[in-house]
Amino acid sequence: GDSVTQMEGPVTLSEEAFLTINCTYTATGYPSLFWYVQYPGEGLQLLLKATKADDKGSNKGFEATYRKETTSFHLEKGSVQVSDSAVYFCALSTMNTGFQKLVFGTGTRLLVSP
């Protein structure tokens, strides 16, 4: 079945460091790809998405490019802030017949220190 694999956390960085969180996927169809973020004590919220190969999703300084050849959707940010500390989830959805549910990775915790 469809699945998403994320790098293990926590990822610990100093403020203004460069961030990469790896995500790879397995899907039978042609999925859309997402990054969701969960801040402490809150529900998940959509950070960015991409719907086809070579698309780049971006939001709040975060970026991720849909790489079909490597089945990857790595999350990057050039300069992280303390406020970026959260859990990041990679997810996919496919549209085989009608509506298709999201499949989430296990999440990667990011800790940014001042």
Added chain:
Amino acid sequence: DAGVIQSPRHEVTEMGQEVTLRCKPISGHDYLFWYRQTMMRGLELLIYFNNNVPIDDSGMPEDRFSAKMPNASFSTLKIQPSEPRDSAVYFCASTRNPGTSSYEQYFGPGTRLTVT
């Protein structure tokens, strides 16, 4: 819009008791999802509804779990009897199906359940 509303935010109960979690989706959304989040298993989809009808309940762990959606603005997830291994954060999410796979799900703040 108020977003997805869940209640209670925290629930502590004793093993064997019945627990009911509540969710109000965003107005106009026709899909509603219940998830469970634990350290060991991550985020799991338990069940989802379309137009108040359960579509896929394959993620419901056992018969002790049941979910209902009596109308478009309210859903419940019930655990009876509860067990310590049910301790987790339970999220409700909703969306309006745009007919593509690139839809966004809107999550509530979750209910943290502790069963002692």
